[in-house]
Amino acid sequence: MIFREKFKQDMVITRNMKLSERIKQARKDARLTQDQMAEQLGITKGAVSQWEAGKTKPRNGTLKKIAKITGKPVVWLMDLNDVISFDEIGRSSLEKSSIPVYGQSATGSNDEIDLHQQLFSIACPPQLYGVKNVYALLIPDNMMSPRYELGEIIFIDPTRHARTDDYVVIQIRNDKTSRLQAFIGKLVRHNSEELVIRHLNPGLALYFSHEQILSIGLIVISSTIR
Structure with a gap:
């Protein structure tokens, strides 16, 4: 029940955050540096930096990997306004x-x-x-x-x-x-x-x-x- 309420709370917060902010928050919550996240994803630190600056966006498959290494549900990382047509x-x-x-x-x-x-x-x-x-x-x-x-x-x-x-x-x-x-x-x-x-x-x-x-x-x- 605690997890469920926390998940709902996270979803409310997520709706008010940009994708770049959510990626950065997920990384910090997992206590990872940009270098560490990049290494686990098999990409460059520059790519992570670009995401967090809002200059580029990761592909859907990469979002799944980010969710896995940070412990966040995939849906937490998604912008539901983009998901829902x-x-x-x-x-x-x-x-x-x-x-x-x-x-x-x-x-x-x-x-x-x-x-x-x-x-x-x-x-x-x-x-x-x-x-x-x-x-x-x-x-x-x-x-x-x-x-x-x-x-x-x-x-x-x-x-x-x-x-x-x-x-x-x-x-x-x-x-x-x-x-x-x-x-x-x-x-x-x-x-x-x-x-x-x-x-x-x-x-x-x-x-x-x-x-x-x-x-x-x-x-x-x-x-x-x-």
């Missing part, structure tokens, strides 16, 4: 309704997303008004690249029927912790015995029995970083 979502919908956005990887796993930790809320796209149990995920990794990149927001409709080769989100309940978790992938097979999805990067197949599955949601919209 309001032209696609519709600015007029902001005051009508909102849906939860999740995106933290489950502890000890790069495949699972913890659905007990909401990152923030976002306006519901007009196409999904009235649909029950709609939610969104902020892609926390490059597991679905190049289809969905790190930092994209995907919107899931759990009421739509998914077919082979559709991109879906599978919800299960962890047997050990009883926590809701989600898996993103391309639907490979769904029969009376099992459901199989595949990550794109790398091409890892995940197998689920019907007893594990709580819901199968179709990814219907994605919002890209501009």
Whole structure:
């Protein structure tokens, strides 16, 4: 609970900080010099200095590396105003309704997303008004690249029927912790015995029995970083 409240507080602070300031703050919180950060990232000190001066910006893949070495969530380092394409979502919908956005990887796993930790809320796209149990995920990794990149927001409709080769989100309940978790992938097979999805990067197949599955949601919209 303490971590969750701290995360929310950090997100509020992040919204009021420029990317250059967030990178610098993350480095200082990790007690790293510019030289040390550059060495761990395999780049020059000058590149780090340019980021912190606001003259250049790191690529999305580099943001993930910065998050890893500084201990910050990737989303903390991202400018949510850049991540969310309001032209696609519709600015007029902001005051009508909102849906939860999740995106933290489950502890000890790069495949699972913890659905007990909401990152923030976002306006519901007009196409999904009235649909029950709609939610969104902020892609926390490059597991679905190049289809969905790190930092994209995907919107899931759990009421739509998914077919082979559709991109879906599978919800299960962890047997050990009883926590809701989600898996993103391309639907490979769904029969009376099992459901199989595949990550794109790398091409890892995940197998689920019907007893594990709580819901199968179709990814219907994605919002890209501009």
